Amino acid sequence: MRQYSNAIYWLENLLFFWGGLTLILVIGGESLLVPAWVQVMGRLHPLILHFPLVILLLAVGVVWFGDINWRSQTKNLLLLGANLAGMTVVAGLILATEDYDGDSLNWHKWLGIISLFLSIGIYFLSKKSIKALKFSSSALAVILVMAGHFGANLTHGEDFLFEPLLAKETEEVTLQEAEVFAHMVQPILESKCVACHKEGKIKGELRLDLISGIQKGGKSGPFVVAGDPSASLFFKRIHLPLEDKEHMPPKNKTQLTEEEMEILEQWVTEGADFDQKVKDLASDTPLFQLASQRFSSETSYSFEAASPEKVEKLNNFFRKVKPIYPGSPALEVAYFGSSAFDPNSLNELKSVQNQIVKVNLNRMPLKGVNLDVLNGLSHLEELQLNFSEVSSSQLKKLEGNPSLRRLAISGNSLGPEILPVLESFLNLTHLYFWQSALTEEEQNQLSAALPGVAIDFGFDASQVVYQLNPPKIEYDQLMFEDEIKVTIKHPIPSVQIRYTLDQTEPDSLNSNLYSGPFSIDETSTIRTKAFAAEWIGSEEDQVVLFKKGKSPKSWNLITLPNPKYKANGASTLFDGIKGKANHTSGEWLGYSEQALELEIFLEENQSPKELKIGLLLHEGAYIFPPAEAEFWVGNIQGWKKLESHPLLVSEKIKEPRFDLLSQHLPEEDFDRIKVKLSPIQRLPFWHPGAGAKGWVFVDEIYLY
Known part of the structure; x- marks a missing residue:
């Protein structure tokens, strides 16, 4: 009993300690220098805060619903809960000296402090009337719940508690409507960055939940430097090694994907514009290409759909009316058969005039x-009147249509009188005007008058420059003993055929000029192109021809290939049989989960000068060049690592093909060689399987 009384005595005195320490931290917390070991105590706050919540709320429950026997335990619960609340509040005030700020923090802090002093007060006044105790304990319960709510906002985001009750509609954004920052960049920041850089928790003085915070940057530098990713803080941090403490996001958080990193980098490269729309990007830019994979090109419409019965009634053998895509309220109308065309049938479109966005009257x-009637189609976006004998006066009646964006009037006898009419179409974005009666000067005048419109006047076929077909390399077999004859052919005898044997791309000036069949006596990559005056040079044809190498004394395949692609095991690498350009042919060793590691033991005095490895490349099947190639030479005393060289990097998906990996060997004594080829661990962002593991496929190793 005495020990129990001593414990109560000490716990009651601890309440004054917690209260006093709380006041000291509240008054002088910002000016205090907090040692690292004290910061560790502060970071216990999220761990211990649940204990006082449970115990104090249990005490409140006993006050309201417990019988007389249970109520006798209320004071003990309040004493224990108040002490735990004191520990929690002190730890929280220490934690708040780190990178935390904002309204949620202030509410959480002050409600926590109030709950501490209120629980202390209730404890010492617990012998007062049960009515007063119920009132004060109810107030404590409300304050504890509110403090917990604002604490959850700090760690999990705004409205975390009530988020399941808040109905949120997923915003469907089309390519035409999408904004680069709002719909591509901001979602990445919100999912991967904002948790540590927002109102209430601003690490490194960097706030990313507001545009002004992104523009301001943090204490370590600007978050973005428009046009220069390498000078931007985000670029430096996301490319640090994962183990680096400055790497962002921290290694225990979900990391950015290759595509997300590419979006951020390209956004900054394009100028880090916060208002730019995707449609304003050039279509050949990487950022536009990334956007086109994310957003639908199908425009969304807010107007109501016409009844199916009304649409079906408009369909007949000379007219087709249908939604522009399944489920869309927008309709497109197309007329067929000029001999059956009835001009009065246009008036029938009035029944769906609020839903029509596209009309095709070509050749009517x-x-x-x-x-x-066309001018009455309030949502008309595209009108096709090619080869329809339409006149300038008829087109003038359409100039007031507010939605018309695309107009096709090719093949009509429209001369200079059409210029002022077209200049009045202020909302046009595309104009198709092939085979017009305009002179070149008048075309230039129209282009100047409509600077924001993409005008297609067709083309003059006499000015077109065509590209040559590639030459064809002919040979007897892929692998040869001593030498092999090579022939290069092209269907146009007058072209110049240029070729290289050093793996460089052929050009029209410096590369070897093909004059007839030639022989090669070593493993070679033959690359060839065709050139001719007033023609665009051809695409390239390429082949690798392999000369059989020296056979080693023995070999040891340290790592086994994937069971699906094991061919004949290690002997596959030295059997003198060249695999087909097909990874499923059963002639290749395939590695994905681990690197290929091989030891080669040489015959006495063999002394090869070069080692070549035959590879298969097929990006569509995830087969890439090695991400890393390492080579060693050695003897009984040990191994010496050779200098590595830059490796081939795939930049797009190509047809299956052979390639060679070459390594020069040193002029010194060695009787063994070690090879390690590591497959790519994450396919690049442009690949359909971005982020997945790649493969390395090998079939022959040659020693020369």
Whole structure:
């Protein structure tokens, strides 16, 4: 009993300690220099905060619903809960001296402090009337719940507690509507960065939940430098090694994908614009290509759909009316058969005039036809009037249509009188005007008058420059003993055929000029192109021809290939049989989960000068060049690592093909060689399987 009384005595005195320490931290916390070991105590706050919550709320429950026997334990629960609350509040105030700030922090802090002093007060006044105790304990319960709510906001984001109750509609964004920052960049920041850089928790003085914070940057530098990713803080941090403490996100957090890193980098490269729309990007830019994979090109519409019965009634043998894509309220109309065209049938479109966005009247006889009904299509975006004998006066009636973006009027006899009419179409984005009666000067005048419109005047075939077909390399077999004859052919005898044997790309000036069949006596990569005056040089044809090498004394395949691609085991590498350009042919060793490691033991006085490895490349099947190639030479005394060289990097998906990996061997005594080829661990962002593991496929090793 005495020990129990001593414990109560000490716990009651601890309440004054916690209260006093809390006041000291509240008053002078910002000016205090907190040692590292004290910071560790502060970071216990999230661990211990659940104990006082449970115990104090249990005490409140006993006050309200417990019988007389249970209520006798209320004071003990309040004493224990108040002490734990004191520990939690002190730890929280220490933790708050780190990178935390904002309204959520202030609410959480002050509600926590109030709950501490209120629980202490309730404890010492617990012998007062049960009515007063119920009122004060109820107030404590409300404050504890509110403090927990704002604490959850700090760690899990705003409205974490009530998020399941808040209905959020997923925003469907099309390519035309998408904004680069709002719909591509900001979602990445919110999912991977904002948790540590937001209101309430601003690590490194960097806030990423506001545009102004992104523009301001942090204490270590600017988050983004427009046009220069390498000078931007985010670029430096995401490319640090994962184990580096400055790497972002921290290694215990979900990391950025290759695609996400590419989006951030390209956004900065394009100028880090916060308002730019995807549609304003050049279509050949990497950022636009990434966007086109994310957003639908199908425009969304807010107007109501016409009834299916009404649409079906408009369909007949000379007219087709249908949604522009399944489920869309927007309709497209197309007319067929000029001999059956009835101009009055245009008036029938009035029944769905609020849903039509596209009309095709190509080759319909519209000469003199009243087109007023088209001007009444309030959502009309595209109008095709090619080869329809339409006149400038008819087109003038359409100039007031607010939605018309694309107009096709090719093949009509429209001269200079059309210029002022087209200049009045202020909302146009595309104009198709092939085979017009405009002179080149008038075309230039129209282009100048409509600077924001993409105008297609067709082309002059006499000015077109065509590309040559590639030459064809002919040979007897892929692998030869001493030498092999090579012939290169092209269907146009007058072209120049250029070729190289040193793996460089052929050009029209410096590369070898093909004059007839030639022989090669060593393993070679033959690359060839065709050139001719007033023609674009051809694409390349390429082949690797392999000369059989010297056979080693023995070998040891340290790591085994994938069981699906094991061929004949280690002997596959030295059997003198060249595999087909097909990874499923059963002639290749394939590695993905681990590197290929091989030891080669040489005959006495063999002394090869070069080692070559035959590879298969097929990006579509995830087969890439090795990410890393390491070579050693050695003897009984040990191994010496050779200098590595830059490796081939795949930049796009190509057809299956052979390649060679070469390594020069040193002029010194060695009787063994060690090889290690590591497959790529993450396929690049441009690959359909981005992020997946790649493969290395090997079939022959040659010693020369």
